[in-house]
Amino acid sequence: MAKEAEWNNHFNIGVDSIDNAHRKLFSIVRRLIHLSKDENNGQWACAEGIKYFKTYAIEHFTDEENYMKSISYEGYEIHKRLHDGMRYKTLPALEKDLLESDYSQESIQHFLGICLGWLTAHIMIEDRAITGKISNRWKKDNTGEAMTALEDALTLAIREIFRLQPEIVSEHYSGEDFGSCMIDRLTYRSKEGNHVQIFLVLEESLVLRAVSSMLGMPLKKVDRMVENTVRQLSLHIADQVGEHCHLSFYYELESNHLMTAEQFRQIFYAQYFDYSLLFNTGTGYFAFCIKLE
DSSP states (O other), rough: TTTTGGGOOOOOOOHHHHHHHHHHHHHHHHHHHHHHHHHTTTHHHHHHHHHHHHHHHHHHHHHHHHHHHHTTTTHHHHHHHHHIIIIIIHHHHHHHHHHHSSSSSHHHHHHHHHHHHHHIIIIIIIIITTTSSSOOOOOOOOOTTHHHHHHHHHHHHHHHHHHHOOOESSSBOOOOSSSEEEEEEEEETTSSEEEEEEEEEEEEHHHHHHHHHHHHOOOOOEEEEEEHHHHHHHHHHHHHHHHHOOOTTTTEEEEEEEEHHHHHHHHHHHSSSSSEEEOSSSSSSEEEEEEEE
């Protein structure tokens, strides 16, 4: 992760104040990564560093929004909603995870992985779109009743299947790396030939807990049996969500297979997703992404 936190000049969008702030944010994350690896730094150093990152990031969002308004940027409303999601949903959820776990290594890695991933993707796509260098990812922002229905369906499915109470971390998950995961891709086809692709990203700690509970025996590593169980669990989650959102009446399963993190990243950044949510189950993180075609 430390290598990924190095500043790259490709991140420059051509607005000095914004580029300088981005460079500073990367420097803060890089420092946090080094702090988290040094056991002598302890909880206090990480806590102070994370507090500083949050304060600086929120100040930067305000400055960037003022710049967008000054040039009458057409994508301002969606861009601000992405900032607001980070301000009011993702950062508070990550902070809660840190506090409740007493700054465990797992929660620190969640914070760093999600913040670094969000920052990188946001700069390379949404921020570059400000100056017309690239088209923004979130061309439309599915909010309101549709988003609420999907969140409710996923919350119910996770509660029933895993016996856990999930909390939303982000309504605009951008493929951030939150730890060792298993990724399942489900493809559905309608009678008219339309497709729906669903990607489920499950942290291994969540998977092992679920399968261990089902078998009544502790499991410490992912094997073929666990992989097959994850495919069935993913299908069960997707089926419940489909019934709740009335998708199951129109689509039938065409394929179900696991994929690597690299395969997922390539697909994620090459395509536009209609919905992309991230949850914390208390035992591990879980992302659910939908692409309608």
